[in-house]
Amino acid sequence: MKRVFSIFTTFALFGSLLAGCGGGSTAPAGQEGQAQQQAGPQNITFWTTMRESETVPLKELITQFEEQNKDIKVTLEIVPFNEAQNKFRTAAQAGNGPDVIRSEVAWTPEFAKMGLLEPLDNYFKDQDDFLEAPLNYSKWNGKTWSVPEVTDGLALLYNKKLLADAGFTEAPKTMDEFAAVAKKLTNGTDKWGFYHRQTEAYFTLPFVWAFGGGLIDENKQILINTPGAVQGVEFAVKLGKEDKVYPKDIDAANNYQNMNEAFKKGTAAMIFNGPWALSDILTGDQFKDPNNLGIAPIPAGPNGDTGSPVGGHSLAIYAGSKSKDAAYKLIAFLSTKESQAKMAATNGTLPTRKSAYDMPEVKANRMISDFKAVMEKAKNRPVIPEGGQIFASFDPEIQAIYKGDKAPKDGLDTVANAWKGLLGQ
Template sequence: MYRIDRKTAHAKKIGRIAVIFLHKKGKRPNLAVCKRFLGRIVSCRMVVHARRFCRVFHSGQSLSRSGAIVCISLYADPQRWSKQRQFAGRAPSAALSTGASPEWGRGDTSGRLTCMSGRERGTWMKRFFSIFTAMALVGSLLAGCGGSSEAGGLQNGGQQGGQAQQTGGPVTLTFWTTMRETETVALKELISQFEQENKEIKVNLELIPFGEAQNKFRTAAQAGNGPDVIRSEVAWTPEFAKMGLLEPLDSYFKDQDDFLEAPLSYSKWNGHVWSVPEVTDALALLYNKRMLKEAGFNEPPRTMDEFAAAAKALSNGKDRWGFYHRQTEAYFSLPFVWSFGGGLIDDNLQVLINTPGAVKGIEFALKLRDQDHAYPKDLDAANSYQNMNEAFKKGNAAMIFNGPWATSDILAGEQFRDPNNLGIAPIPAGPDGQTGSPVGGHSLAIYAGSKSKEAAYKLIAFLTSRESQAKLASKNGTLPTRRSAYDMPEIKENRLISDFKAVMESAKNRPVIPEGGQIFASFDPEIQAIYKGEKKPQEGLDAVAGAWKALLGQ
């Protein structure tokens, strides 16, 4: 009988391949035989019991130059093993939590593990070792092949990203950025300058789609294959730090006083600093100066009452609107929440999204649409953002809430051929003088498993210098995170960036907690239900509060 305990588990490391074999008590496995089947498989963990034989079969690594093919994990049924009390490995739920799902055998697609009978076990083992043999052959063939790999691809003997420390010659850093390709023109120029000034360091820049980057980094880093430097959205940083995937920068990051408070707050969590702010942003009130002036408004609205008056005056309720509001994404409703005294999650982890102020803010936004007819009922989630921008660019809407990332597109519109017609103002204040705009942005962080941390921080320091930030801002329309960058000539001469600095002074941080990147998963569906009329504001926000409390374990 096979016993599963630490005394009979045998661990063997074959090069970079870690393998664990479980064998009969008192006997040793034949490693020579095992090696033939393993070939170049990344890792294999086996849990075997004489009568209960269950499994999860899942893909781990992509095809690459090193021949890394697949990661196989075999786990026992948790209920069976809780009775046996002999299981000494990882809990079966650990495999499922990584997103693995049964892809072969009797395991169903719901992720529930099933057991094989004794008759099935023999047939299954033959198939199992046949697959091992086939993968070994394919791995051998791939090992000799060239070709490009995926983002964060393997290099220098098969080690990826942070593992890619060369012996002799320059250090090669892998840098994952989520910038759009058009934005990387200035970034590539800066990297070229960095390499010229640091002959011993080469930078492998890889563009990762923003929508994929969070999960891609989490997966790669947990597998020991993260990039040396990651461009992290501000809400991701605490999550990555809690998971142990980032290197603390306390001993590196010495000039924090030069950074704006709001973006810097996102880099700090649990008493340490984990990233360096690269760019920042916040929603502003963007307005068509000419349209407001023609309607008798010479200045942008400074209060929500003035905002409502201007929006109503500029609307005909059909094809001309004083305001255009994106109602399918909760992010764009946060200015109303904060201006009326509401909140999200405070420093004490108290949920504030269903407080009276938050409810009043959403009720105010609904009144603007349903009673004042100041903006249209656009609930097309896939196209509402584009619809909002197009209406503003064509003169069908006089005001919108949007950020600095949108200005280059807006200035291409017929209403803004004269750039001076685009007005930028802080979010109007609510009845008690409160206001707020959600701070966003990105920061640069070092993967905890990087073998080149000193070189990685040298790159980060260069890219976040005031000169580099000024260049990126002037080329891409982004906002610098350094105070001193706003004194650079190219920034002072850029009227749009200077106007956004005033917006940043009243902007608010989203919750700086590991769960911060997940709050909109429950917020967006509820805000859509509210704007569709399926739920009252209080009811919808109560549901959000309940989801957030569950997320926080309250």
């Protein structure tokens, strides 16, 4: 997901991994030019940004790894997500980075540009088994810098019973259908067809992409104020201002929770949210029967365009590590289809390996399986070193647009100008 919710998160094969790694791992090839490796028993450090509760299956996997690799000891350190980016940057620049870092997807190209990560092209050989969008985040400047661990994205979550009671037997597939369903399920006071998060631009991206807009392309061309992007934001604004299918909620501190609570209580029939939210949503009265929760791809725009912002995390090696082979051996083990399936079944995360979706424990989880269709239509945010900074100027302008202080075109022009400065254009 995005930076706040490390959450939404998708849903073998390391061609030549080190023997004994288990689950299909193999030995890295071509170590010429790499930093000198430690000899003998090795201790490697691994920084994860998972919450403590999420590390239960991870710790079990690390124990298995150590049992299969008696010469490697793993020290796991939990680093709070909102501290990890700066902490790694500072430690790595001082020569004290961990051997393995769990990197949010937007951090990877930044760290790579700074020379803080080890290229993995000589290690990571079975890339065809990974979903395209998460894998894109691992690549920058012609090299591969990480292995996708988990992924996420926004889906259309809907209350099946509320839609069925209104005569809709399936999720809307187009934005026009989406608007029609939302209008029919709204009374304008305490029943809303949709609940839209209006203070974070991330939640408006599905509208931008559905109408043919974009963010920043591979040539660093800025697309956020193109006609399609403007039309998408205008459509989203109209849903609230004129059609009144969602309440005006510009309380930045609470509107994410407000959105989820309305959905859980049944006062909102549809929301955009990711897999990170499912465990909370399923505690709601409306979803005591989990089968009442519908999960569908974002509806398509007039020309068939659609998109959900891809997020997630990947595993990377610190460039200054003296145990790169051992570090990758751990990454390979944690990235097998078996390991990803175990993490998914326990934490509800979305594997990044295609083959993991064929594992019995993943196939048995309807929530994860349904998200695969979402991720197959998802889109990457800009895979550039500056990618993690684009929302600093985007969020305030989106808030101004939904408040009515700025027209969509004016707000998006301001964002485009800010991005030109960010990119040095």
